[in-house]
Amino acid sequence: MMRTVRSGLWTCSRCLRQASRFRVRDQRRWLSSAPGAGAQINTSHIPVDHSPTDLKHDDSLLREIFDSASTFQEFGNPFRPIPYRDNVGLFRNKYLRSPDGFLQYANVTIKRAQKVVNKVLNASTLEDYKAIVRDLDRLSDLLCRVLDVADFIRVTHPEGSIQGAASEAWSLVYQYMNKLNTETGLSNQLGKAMANPEVMASWSDEEQTVAKLLQQDFMKSAIHLPQESRDRFVELSQHISELGSDFIEYMQPQQMELEFRSDDLYGLDPQVAQSISKSRSKWGTVRLQTMLPEATVALRTVHDEGVRKIIYNATRTASDETIKHLEAMLRSRAELAKLSGFKSYAQMTLHDKMMAKTPESVHQFLLALSKRNEPLVEEEVAALLQEKIRWSKKKPPPTNIEPWDRDFLMTHIRFAMRSRQRTDDSLSAYFSLGTVMQGLSRLFTRLYGIRLVPREMLPGETWNPDVRRLDVVSDTDGHIAVLYCDLFYRVDKCSNPAHFTVRCSREISEAEIQEAAERNEDDAEELPIFDSPIAAANDGMHVSRQSGAIKQLPTIVLVCDFEENKGRNTPAFLEYHQMETLFHEMGHAIHSVLARTSLQNVAGTRCATDFAELPSTLMEHFCADPSVLGLFARHHISDKPLPYEMVADKLRISRRFEASDRENQIILAMLDQVYHSSLPDEVGFDSTEIYHALQEDFGKFPPDPKKTRWQGFFGHLFGYGSTYYSYLFDQVLSKRVWDVVFSAGHNGAALDRANGERLKEDLLKWGGSRDPWRCLSDALRDERLINGDEKAMVLVASWVDKDKIASA
Numbered sequence: 001m002m003r004t005v006r007s008g009l010w011t012c013s014r015c016l017r018q019a020s021r022f023r024v025r026d027q028r029r030w031l032s033s034a035p036g037a038g039a040q041i042n043t044s045h046i047p048v049d050h051s052p053t054d055l056k057h058d059d060s061l062l063r064e065i066f067d068s069a070s071t072f073q074e075f076g077n078p079f080r081p082i083p084y085r086d087n088v089g090l091f092r093n094k095y096l097r098s099p100d101g102f103l104q105y106a107n108v109t110i111k112r113a114q115k116v117v118n119k120v121l122n123a124s125t126l127e128d129y130k131a132i133v134r135d136l137d138r139l140s141d142l143l144c145r146v147l148d149v150a151d152f153i154r155v156t157h158p159e160g161s162i163q164g165a166a167s168e169a170w171s172l173v174y175q176y177m178n179k180l181n182t183e184t185g186l187s188n189q190l191g192k193a194m195a196n197p198e199v200m201a202s203w204s205d206e207e208q209t210v211a212k213l214l215q216q217d218f219m220k221s222a223i224h225l226p227q228e229s230r231d232r233f234v235e236l237s238q239h240i241s242e243l244g245s246d247f248i249e250y251m252q253p254q255q256m257e258l259e260f261r262s263d264d265l266y267g268l269d270p271q272v273a274q275s276i277s278k279s280r281s282k283w284g285t286v287r288l289q290t291m292l293p294e295a296t297v298a299l300r301t302v303h304d305e306g307v308r309k310i311i312y313n314a315t316r317t318a319s320d321e322t323i324k325h326l327e328a329m330l331r332s333r334a335e336l337a338k339l340s341g342f343k344s345y346a347q348m349t350l351h352d353k354m355m356a357k358t359p360e361s362v363h364q365f366l367l368a369l370s371k372r373n374e375p376l377v378e379e380e381v382a383a384l385l386q387e388k389i390r391w392s393k394k395k396p397p398p399t400n401i402e403p404w405d406r407d408f409l410m411t412h413i414r415f416a417m418r419s420r421q422r423t424d425d426s427l428s429a430y431f432s433l434g435t436v437m438q439g440l441s442r443l444f445t446r447l448y449g450i451r452l453v454p455r456e457m458l459p460g461e462t463w464n465p466d467v468r469r470l471d472v473v474s475d476t477d478g479h480i481a482v483l484y485c486d487l488f489y490r491v492d493k494c495s496n497p498a499h500f501t502v503r504c505s506r507e508i509s510e511a512e513i514q515e516a517a518e519r520n521e522d523d524a525e526e527l528p529i530f531d532s533p534i535a536a537a538n539d540g541m542h543v544s545r546q547s548g549a550i551k552q553l554p555t556i557v558l559v560c561d562f563e564e565n566k567g568r569n570t571p572a573f574l575e576y577h578q579m580e581t582l583f584h585e586m587g588h589a590i591h592s593v594l595a596r597t598s599l600q601n602v603a604g605t606r607c608a609t610d611f612a613e614l615p616s617t618l619m620e621h622f623c624a625d626p627s628v629l630g631l632f633a634r635h636h637i638s639d640k641p642l643p644y645e646m647v648a649d650k651l652r653i654s655r656r657f658e659a660s661d662r663e664n665q666i667i668l669a670m671l672d673q674v675y676h677s678s679l680p681d682e683v684g685f686d687s688t689e690i691y692h693a694l695q696e697d698f699g700k701f702p703p704d705p706k707k708t709r710w711q712g713f714f715g716h717l718f719g720y721g722s723t724y725y726s727y728l729f730d731q732v733l734s735k736r737v738w739d740v741v742f743s744a745g746h747n748g749a750a751l752d753r754a755n756g757e758r759l760k761e762d763l764l765k766w767g768g769s770r771d772p773w774r775c776l777s778d779a780l781r782d783e784r785l786i787n788g789d790e791k792a793m794v795l796v797a798s799w800v801d802k803d804k805i806a807s808a
Contacts, residue, residue, distance in 0.1 A: 058453045062441055065454050065468055066487075067434030067571035067636075072468070076456035087460035091149065091484075091502060091555055094528035094540035097460055099165035102153075105539075106146050106169035108527070110176050113142045121185045129193040133207045134509070134599070136190065136214055139180075141506050141600040145539065146173045149502045152557060157463045158492050178237050181221040182230035190215055206769045210601045213768075216352045222340050229339060236336045243329040244718035247322065251713060254319045258288045258295075260307060267303040290314045299404065300411040312404035316704055318712020326712055327680070327687050333721060334681040346676040346722035354723065355610045355772050361793045362673055362725050368797035369728060370666050370698055376659035377700040384409045403702050410657050417653045427650060430633045430642040431579045432571035433487065433562060439632025440586055443622060446631075447756025448594065449475040452483065464490070466564070472593050481554040481593040482542055487582075488564040488572065495561040497581050499588035499616075503541060503555040504603035505596040513537045513550065554592045554604060558585050571636060576650050583623040587616030594760055595767030607768030609723040611775075613730035614737070615764060621738040624651060625745040660701065662728075667694050668714065669725035675711075676722035687711050729796070733776065736799055737763075740780050 064071040090096040095105035116139045123129055146169055154166035180186065193199045194211055203211065222233040265273060265286060272294055276286050288295055288311065295315050302308055318326075333345040342348035346359040356362045381401065387409045389397045401409065441452040452470040462469070466488045472481035489495070517533035530536035534543055534550060542553040560582060562572045574582070591612070592604030605612045622628045626644045633642035674690055691711045695703035704710060711717075716724050741759055743749035762778040773788030785792045 058451060059438060059441065061454050062452055062470070063432075063434035063438040065434070066437050066485075067432050069566060069569070075454065088458045089460055089528075089540060090153065090463060091482075092458065092461055092540050092542065093149065094530065096149070096153075097528075099161045102150060102162070102165040102169040103172070106150075106172045109142050109146050109173065113139055113176070113180075116142070117180065117183070117186065120189050123189055123193075126196075126198065129189075129196060129199045130202045132190060132193045132199075133203060133211045133214075136186070137210055137506070137599040137601050138509075138512070141504070143173055143177050144600065145503060146170070147177070148500070148504075152500045152502055153463065155494065156486070156557075156559070158490070162463075174241070175238065178234045181217070181237070182223060182233055184223060184230075187215075187218040187223045190218070204598075206597060206599055206602065209769050210599050213353075213601060220340050220342075220348060224341075225339070233336065233339055236332055236339065240329060240332045240336065243325055243332060247325040247329055247718055248715055250325065251322050251715065252319050253290045253314060254317045254709075255314045256290060258290060258310060258314055260286050260288065262286055264304055264307045265298060265302050267301045268298055269301060272297050296407075300407045302408070305402070305404065308404040308408060309402070313705055313708055316403075316708040316710040316713075318709045322712040323687065323709055326717065327685065329718065330675050330680040330687070331685070333676060334678060338678075338681065344677045346673055349676070349722045354608050355788060356725070356729070356793060357788070359673055359677065359722075361790055362669075364790070365729065365793050365797050366666055366670055366673075366725060368794070369732075369800060370663070372800050373659055373662050373666065374700065377663050380657050380660045381700050383413065387413055400702065403704055406660075406701060410660075414653050414656055417656060418649070427642075427646050428573040428575050429637075430635055430646075431574040431576070432636050433574060434571055435632050435634065435636070436574060436579050436582055437485075439628070440583070442631045443628055443751070444590065446751045446753060448590070448760055449753070450480065450593070455482075462486075466490070477544070477546060479542070479544055479553070480596065481556060483589060483593075484555075484557045486557060487560040487562050489561040493559075493561065497560045497585055498558075499585045499592075499605075500557040500559065501554065501592050501604055501606075502557060503552060504592075504600040504606065505554045506552050506600035506603060507598040508534070508537050508543065508550045508552055549598075551596065551598075554596065556589050556592050558582075558589060560585070573636070576647070577654075580620055580623050583619040584616045587619035588612070590619075591615040591764055591767075594764045595769075596765075597767050597769050599769070602766075602768035604767050607766075608772050609720070610726035610729050611772035613726050614733050617727075617730050617734040618737055621734065621742075621745070622750055625750045627745060627748050628750050631751075663699060663701070665728055667698055668716075669728055670694050670698065671711065671714070672717060672720065672722060672724035675717060732796055732800055736796075737776075737779060 061071075061075070065075055066072075087097040088094065089101070093105075095101045095108070116135055119128075120132055120135050120139075123132060150166040150170035150173070154163050154170060157163050157166065190211065194215065200208065222229050225233075262273075262284060265288075273286070276288065276294055288298060290311070295311055298311050299308055299315070302311070337343070337345040337348040340348055342351075344359065346362075350356055350358055350362065356365065384401050384406065385398070388401055388405055391409075391412070392398050437452065445451045451473055453473050455469045455471045457467075457469050462484060464486065466486065468485045468487075470483040470485060471479055472483055474480045486493075513533045516530075516536035519527060519536075527536070528540070530540055537543075537550075538552045541555060544551050544553055560578070562574060562578060564572050588605055595602075595604045595607075597603045600606070624647065626647075629642055629644065629647065634640060635642075671691055671694055674694070675687065679685055679690070688709045688711065691709075692703050692706060695701075720726070737759070738744055742752075742755050749755055759779060763775040766775055771788065773785050773792060777783055777785040784795055
């Protein structure tokens with residue numbers, strides 16, 4: 001799941017870690033697999049294959065470096081004592097060779113940024129104004145270079161000194177950025193440039209798009225208001241960031257521990273019960289930690305309804321302090337929006353950066369989705385009630401289900417659905433991590449002509465010896481991106497899977513390279529020694545040359561939490577949902593790889609949030625396709641191909657109650673919208689009352705008990721404030737793309753290069769530089785979408801008809 005937020009004028013959409021207690025999983029592929037009407041397309045632009053002859057070697061090594069610890073060690077382990085001069089720095093950024101380097105990097109960056117600011121403020125000639133968009137984009141890139149890498153390192157690096165240094169660097173640059181957000185001189189100069197027809201005519205479409213984005217961001221930053229209001233804007237922005245961080249970091253339940261008699265937990269998995277009894281129990285009793293996964297397992301398996309009720313209430317009740325942080329953040333966001341001239345934070349967020357454009361459009365979409373989903377939920381609730389009657393020994397039999405019954409009854413129905421056919425092995429035996437990575441590379445080669453190539457790392461390049469580096473190599477363009485894979489579980493690492501862009505694609509001008517070659521003496525003492533001016537212009541990180549232009553390569557990190565079988569000398573095996581997660585996150589990465597724009601403000605996933613989840617959600621359709629699985633899914637010992645019946649059985653079971661899961665997601669999306677309306681600014685705002693009211697109005701399941709406060713565990717409210725609906729919206733869009741562009745995988749369409757090129761050329765390669773409605777219209781060959789108005793939103797909702805949902 002990509003964490004995306006536009007935190008200010010100079011920080012673009014990027015993956016942020018949301019360390020929420022509960023990972024709100026996407027409800028995946030819940031529309032039908034009926035094929036769409038794929039249009040004929042011109043295939044003349046498909047490039048000739050110029051791939052090198054070592055493909056088989058790369059392909060085999062890719063699997064081995066993830067599946068064999070010894071192969072990875074032989075390939076190259078940079079974690080050994082080294083002289084400082086040999087340390088290339090994190091991500092090969094030569095500033096980041098020590099904790100002190102982060103602060104040095106921040107200070108050097110602010111100096112360079114201020115030079116760009118002065119250049120823009122002093123612009124007076126026609127040529128000066130023509131250069132303003134690229135100057136401002138460079139300013140954005142300079143600050144994001146620090147913010148993006150520091151944001152990742154401060155929550156990922158195992159060493160506290162480096163975490164602290166990264167946090168300090170992030171705060172320093174973030175404060176500087178907030179001041180720039182309210183710099184009237186920058187806004188005025190941009191306005192003058194945009195008012196000049198000759199300047200506008202000289203800009204490319206991409207430059208014009210970025211100019212409009214920057215102008216809109218200035219307006220959001222209260223730039224048109226008096227100095228006192230602009231100062232308040234900066235203060236509020238910083239305060240919201242701190243409140244959001246506190247909300248995530250200190251999220252916890254009101255009651256941390258529950259105590260039961262051992263007999264009370266009858267039905268609990270014996271291994272789980274044994275692990276609890278060994279670590280947290282006294283004679284005859286068991287202590288259950290409400291923050292740990294054992295509580296969730298107990299809700300699914302414990303027979304005693306009264307015990308489940310106690311556990312449910314405890315795990316759904318956030319602490320007073322957590323709710324305090326949440327409501328303070330929501331009130332501050334409402335004040336920020338009002339200060340900027342908007343009715344609500346949702347209106348401020350949606351009006352220019354999102355496909356939906358208005359809270360009203362989002363509301364209509366969610367209402368339509370809820371209406372179509374209602375009868376399906378009613379059928380599932382009826383099935384759960386029948387299961388409860390079967391289990392119950394009460395007379396008369398129960399006539400309703402309770403909130404704490406839901407997971408228990410679903411678990412038992414799903415268990416009864418399991419195939420009675422004996423199999424020699426589990427599904428995960430066909431999904432070693434190396435095999436899945438190999439399959440992803442083979443899929444991308446067939447669709448886009450790119451592959452994942454293992455690359456030996458240099459000393460100091462990564463933050464942990466488990467990290468693997470892959471270079472993304474194109475058949476036609478050579479090395480086009482760097483991908484770091486931190487995929488194994490560690491105690492000191494957050495378990496949330498995520499995609500981070502630590503450096504975006506961007507064209508580096510000859511002037512910047514010349515500037516790097518002519519650093520003045522004041523800077524020289526602060527700078528590392530670089531091999532060339534080009535290397536200095538990109539801090540030592542990778543660049544590429546294409547058509548005479550120098551571009552900084554996208555540098556991406558994928559983070560997951562798979563168990564590594566180090567002691568048993570066997571590969572890490574993935575459950576189906578873990579394999580699906582890896583495909584999802586890799587969808588974000590490929591978007592970052594293929595959308596290699598000239599300006600970083602619109603590179604890769606720096607696009608509308610309700611568009612950014614489309615490529616990743618689309619990848620989940622590929623991982624369920626038989627032809628795609630046929631590329632790689634083979635037994636780790638026998639090498640026999642995966643029997644697809646095992647996958648079909650798994651999907652049938654996992655999708656059994658997806659309408660109920662979808663109902664919950666719809667309510668959460670509605671909750672996000674209400675929380676970011678004008679309500680938090682009103683006296684008596686109560687986040688708990690609002691949540692329970694939405695459950696009652698739009699839920700077919702019984703609402704939570706009145707004293708519970710689950711909203712305190714909804715971590716996405718910070719990173720996805722007012723845009724959480726994007727998951728549901730992009731599920732509909734990705735299903736449509738799967739049906740129309742890839743014919744729902746029929747007749748090998750999921751591996752057809754022409755289809756891949758169509759998706760890349762029409763949708764992926766643009767990043768945020770083109771209206772997403774136009775990208776979607778082009779990819780689907782549907783001109784009804786091109787205006788992106790309320791009619792287009794209604795059209796999207798109409799794709800979700802009852803028959804299609806029911807057949808999912």
